[in-house]
Amino acid sequence: MIATNILLNALLIWQTVTGIPADPVDEDNLQTLLETENAIADETIIADIVTQLNQTMSYEDHCGGCIDRLIIGKSLAAAREDMVAPAFTMWCKLSQFYDNDTCVQQYGISTVNGSSLGSNFVDMLGGMDPTGYDGLLYCHYYENNNCPKPETPNVTVSHLWPPKSPEHMSAPEPGNNGTFNVLHISDINIQLDYAIGSESNCTDALCCSSHSHNNQNLTGTSPYNGYWNSYYNSYFAENGSYVQGSYIDVFNMSNVWTPATTFGNYNCDTPEVLVNSTLENILEYSRQNNITYDFTLFTGGMGDSDLAKYLSFEDAVSSDMTVFNILKDRLGKLPVFPVIGNQDSYPHGQLAPLTSNVESKFSWNYNLLSNLWEEFGWLNAEQAQQAREHYTGYAVETQLGLKVIALNSNAWFNKNMYSYVNASQPDNFGQFSFLIEELVASEAKNQRVWIVAHIPPAFTGLPVPSNVFSQIVERFSPSTIAGIFFGHTHEDQFEIVYASSGNDTKSVENALNQAYIAPSVSPLGGVNPAWRFYQVDKATFSIMNVHNYYSPLNSTFTSNGTKPTWFHEYSSRYAYNISWPTTSPLNATYWHLVAEQIGSSVAVRQKYEQFAKRQSPYGSDCYNSKECDYDYCFVTSFTVDEYETCVAAQ
Ligand SMILES: *[C@@H]1O[C@H](CO)[C@@H](O)[C@H](O)[C@H]1NC(C)=O
Ligand SMILES: *[C@@H]1O[C@H](CO)[C@@H](O)[C@H](O)[C@H]1NC(C)=O
Ligand SMILES: *[C@@H]1O[C@H](CO)[C@@H](O)[C@H](O)[C@H]1NC(C)=O
Numbered sequence: 328m329i330a331t332n333i334l335l336n337a338l339l340i341w342q343t344v345t346g347i348p349a350d351p352v353d354e355d356n357l358q359t360l361l362e363t364e365n366a367i368a369d370e371t372i373i374a375d376i377v378t379q380l381n382q383t384m385s386y387e388d389h390c391g392g393c394i395d396r397l398i399i400g401k402s403l404a405a406a407r408e409d410m411v412a413p414a415f416t417m418w419c420k421l422s423q424f425y426d427n428d429t430c431v432q433q434y435g436i437s438t439v440n441g442s443s444l445g446s447n448f449v450d451m452l453g454g455m456d457p458t459g460y461d462g463l464l465y466c467h468y469y470e471n472n473n474c475p476k477p478e479t480p481n482v483t484v485s486h487l488w489p490p491k492s493p494e495h496m497s498a499p500e501p502g503n504n505g506t507f508n509v510l511h512i513s514d515i516n517i518q519l520d521y522a523i524g525s526e527s528n529c530t531d532a533l534c535c536s537s538h539s540h541n542n543q544n545l546t547g548t549s550p551y552n553g554y555w556n557s558y559y560n561s562y563f564a565e566n567g568s569y570v571q572g573s574y575i576d577v578f579n580m581s582n583v584w585t586p587a588t589t590f591g592n593y594n595c596d597t598p599e600v601l602v603n604s605t606l607e608n609i610l611e612y613s614r615q616n617n618i619t620y621d622f623t624l625f626t627g628g629m630g631d632s633d634l635a636k637y638l639s640f641e642d643a644v645s646s647d648m649t650v651f652n653i654l655k656d657r658l659g660k661l662p663v664f665p666v667i668g669n670q671d672s673y674p675h676g677q678l679a680p681l682t683s684n685v686e687s688k689f690s691w692n693y694n695l696l697s698n699l700w701e702e703f704g705w706l707n708a709e710q711a712q713q714a715r716e717h718y719t720g721y722a723v724e725t726q727l728g729l730k731v732i733a734l735n736s737n738a739w740f741n742k743n744m745y746s747y748v749n750a751s752q753p754d755n756f757g758q759f760s761f762l763i764e765e766l767v768a769s770e771a772k773n774q775r776v777w778i779v780a781h782i783p784p785a786f787t788g789l790p791v792p793s794n795v796f797s798q799i800v801e802r803f804s805p806s807t808i809a810g811i812f813f814g815h816t817h818e819d820q821f822e823i824v825y826a827s828s829g830n831d832t833k834s835v836e837n838a839l840n841q842a843y844i845a846p847s848v849s850p851l852g853g854v855n856p857a858w859r860f861y862q863v864d865k866a867t868f869s870i871m872n873v874h875n876y877y878s879p880l881n882s883t884f885t886s887n888g889t890k891p892t893w894f895h896e897y898s899s900r901y902a903y904n905i906s907w908p909t910t911s912p913l914n915a916t917y918w919h920l921v922a923e924q925i926g927s928s929v930a931v932r933q934k935y936e937q938f939a940k941r942q943s944p945y946g947s948d949c950y951n952s953k954e955c956d957y958d959y960c961f962v963t964s965f966t967v968d969e970y971e972t973c974v975a976a977q
């Protein structure tokens with residue numbers, strides 16, 4: 328499906344900027360490689376560094392050990408950048424700091440056949456201050472809580488906006504011109520190597536591929552023996568009709584305890600046929616109910632979450648292209664406003680600031696996607712150019728006058744090495760300035776705005792950018808920002824943004840805005856595949872209702888190869904029995920009332936959890952477990968600091 332020249336082009340650019348030798352290797356380049364590889368001096372350096380790193384492991388002070396490793400790494404990076412990856416990988420393996428695969432993933436050098444973070448680690452060491460906030464933050468969030476959480480520095484970006492005027496203190500009330508619909512799809516996470524009959528109950532990172540296995544010696548009879556049946560090469564044809572493939576007796580497979588079936592599994596990402604079933608259901612629902620959409624939000628998640636050694640450059644690009652091609656193919660002229668997530672780049676989760684000298688390691692990715700989105704007609708030439716210049720972020724004005732601002736959330740992701748450099752600064756990536764400029768311009772003309780990104784900052788985000796993001800949202804809420812949309816967690820959730828002033832910040836008076844976290848198509852994490860649409864007020868772009876659809880994946884395990892069935896799960900306005908005027912939007916006040924019930928009633932908490940995982944067999948039991956204890960903290964926190972403070976106070 329993906330055009331070979333697009334792949335080759337991207338590969339060539341990526342190889343050039345990262346220094347992975349292209350084939351054939353030219354003479355000079357080869358000579359340099361041989362010289363460094365054979366030098367005895369280099370082996371001495373590596374052995375010396377390994378010894379030094381090994382010593383840090385015997386410290387009683389784990390935090391000091393972590394910081395010292397960063398100091399050792401930083402001085403090595405300054406003297407011999409090329410030695411960092413071999414020295415750290417060797418130390419990591421010898422000391423069994425991580426298992427060998429993880430050592431290579433964390434410190435090795437990427438090749439076209441498997442991604443590693445070694446070169447990003449070197450870049451981080453070069454820029455970071457290991458003994459200051461950067462180092463403590465890294466040792467807390469990246470390296471197993473080795474350091475206690477450092478106190479978050481107070482930052483502000485308020486100089487970037489004018490004071491809030493009285494007329495912008497409240498949101499406009501919905502008009503009487505009715506609503507339109509917006510489709511929201513998230514976390515498709517296609518698994519290109521999904522293999523029917525492979526181990527779905529595996530002990531590896533991601534199951535359902537030919538390299539998956541269960542390392543326990545399971546004996547006896549698999550609980551699914553005799554019930555499971557599967558069909559090869561089932562697919563959805565161009566006209567949308569389902570074509571069932573040929574029968575396969577999965578129990579003829581050796582060494583497989585729980586074979587993966589046609590449509591996917593709760594331990595795996597999404598087979599292509601399930602992506603297509605989702606899109607087919609969306610179209611069928613639309614036809615049957617005469618529902619049309621003005622546009623689609625896609626909050627990222629194209630690649631799968633397998634171990635990095637199984638993720639090649641080609642997989643990364645092919646996942647992106649396959650997902651976008653299917654969306655384009657099935658949704659046709661309907662515009663899609665996409666963002667990219669942490670599994671959509673190579674290596675995963677990494678993004679360097681434009682102001683750094685290594686930004687070109689990633690620009691091939693934004694160019695590739697911006698070109699595609701322009702070619703598909705989702706962005707015009709000007710917006711596509713903006714996306715190339717803003718890590719795929721852009722601002723689009725829709726036909727009815729809403730502005731949609733898309734951001735690349737790797738900028739606040741706690742697995743992005745580059746977000747640990749100058750981590751106490753408010754806006755290293757310049758994305759928040761971009762966001763503020765767009766918001767100031769919209770506010771000046773009373774235009775309402777939606778903000779779209781992949782990662783909700785409170786979940787796997789870092790404190791400083793979370794707080795800056797939250798300050799921006801507070802400044803432009805509730806009048807200008809009408810909605811915030813995320814994906815990433817795979818669960819159907821929401822978050823309330825509260826004003827930060829006052830003694831009781833989580834009060835109804837302080838509720839300012841809400842973020843909608845969309846359910847995933849991917850069943851990974853024990854959730855049922857889902858999609859949703861919003862009913863949106865035409866005049867104010869406030870959300871009037873959210874309609875959620877899902878497919879019980881476990882039915883496909885025993886359905887003799889017939890296509891998945893999809894159901895309406897619930898609509899947000901009616902689900903929680905909140906008394907709320909039909910003319911009022913589902914704004915932060917509404918969600919605050921829901922949150923209060925989640926906090927006070929175990930029955931409501933249970934309902935919220937069942938929605939979160941879409942009635943999955945792996946849903947949490949709020950009555951008999953502690954799994955739901957932090958739900959209230961989750962729905963009432965927009966930043967990491969808020970969430971962690973709330974959890975600590977429980
Ligand atoms: C690492 O340190 C331990 C003692 O802390 C020592 O026993 C071991 O030999 C060292 N290993 C290497 C490779 O230096
Ligand atoms: C891990 O790597 C080290 C060094 O290369 C090797 O000695 C060891 O056998 C490996 N461990 C496993 C479990 O493969
Ligand atoms: C940030 O400001 C608050 C309130 O003004 C203060 O209590 C806190 O200590 C400050 N934090 C830092 C890291 O300066």
Ligand SMILES: *[C@@H]1O[C@H](CO)[C@@H](O)[C@H](O)[C@H]1NC(C)=O
Binds near residue numbers: 528543585
């Ligand atoms: C999955 O494998 C684990 C061991 O890794 C085993 O304990 C468990 O019972 C298996 N689950 C099923 C449903 O077979």
Ligand SMILES: *[C@@H]1O[C@H](CO)[C@@H](O)[C@H](O)[C@H]1NC(C)=O
Binds near residue numbers: 542543544
């Ligand atoms: C599984 O069985 C093999 C062969 O009998 C044995 O070598 C291995 O230790 C067993 N593994 C576990 C986890 O019990």
Ligand SMILES: *[C@@H]1O[C@H](CO)[C@@H](O)[C@H](O)[C@H]1NC(C)=O
Binds near residue numbers: 564
């Ligand atoms: C999925 O849909 C795409 C695009 O419409 C199509 O090319 C592909 O063959 C379909 N695959 C399956 C397995 O249904």
Ligand SMILES: *[C@@H]1O[C@H](CO)[C@@H](O)[C@H](O)[C@H]1NC(C)=O
Binds near residue numbers: 617
């Ligand atoms: C479908 O909706 C359109 C626009 O809202 C309307 O003009 C048309 O009559 C509807 N068709 C049916 C079959 O309800």
Ligand SMILES: *[C@@H]1O[C@H](CO)[C@@H](O)[C@H](O)[C@H]1NC(C)=O
Binds near residue numbers: 828831
């Ligand atoms: C906070 O609480 C103090 C003491 O109870 C009170 O004096 C003050 O007015 C309160 N401030 C706000 C903003 O409610």
Ligand SMILES: *[C@@H]1O[C@H](CO)[C@@H](O)[C@H](O)[C@H]1NC(C)=O
Binds near residue numbers: 502503504865866
């Ligand atoms: C309602 O729609 C009409 C016609 O499109 C338009 O003139 C009017 O301004 C709209 N009113 C509101 C409140 O949006």
Ligand SMILES: *[C@@H]1O[C@H](CO)[C@@H](O)[C@H](O)[C@H]1NC(C)=O
Binds near residue numbers: 885
């Ligand atoms: C699947 O086929 C088997 C054998 O023909 C039959 O017993 C079973 O009822 C079928 N299941 C469904 C869900 O149709």
Ligand SMILES: *[C@@H]1O[C@H](CO)[C@@H](O)[C@H](O)[C@H]1NC(C)=O
Binds near residue numbers: 497498500805914917
């Ligand atoms: C939500 O809507 C209600 C009713 O329209 C309004 O009273 C309330 O102030 C709104 N809340 C926010 C945060 O805008």
Ligand SMILES: *[C@@H]1O[C@H](CO)[C@@H](O)[C@H](O)[C@H]1NC(C)=O
Binds near residue numbers: 885
């Ligand atoms: C699927 O799981 C749900 C939730 O646990 C359960 O109610 C349902 O019976 C299961 N369906 C099948 C076919 O096993």
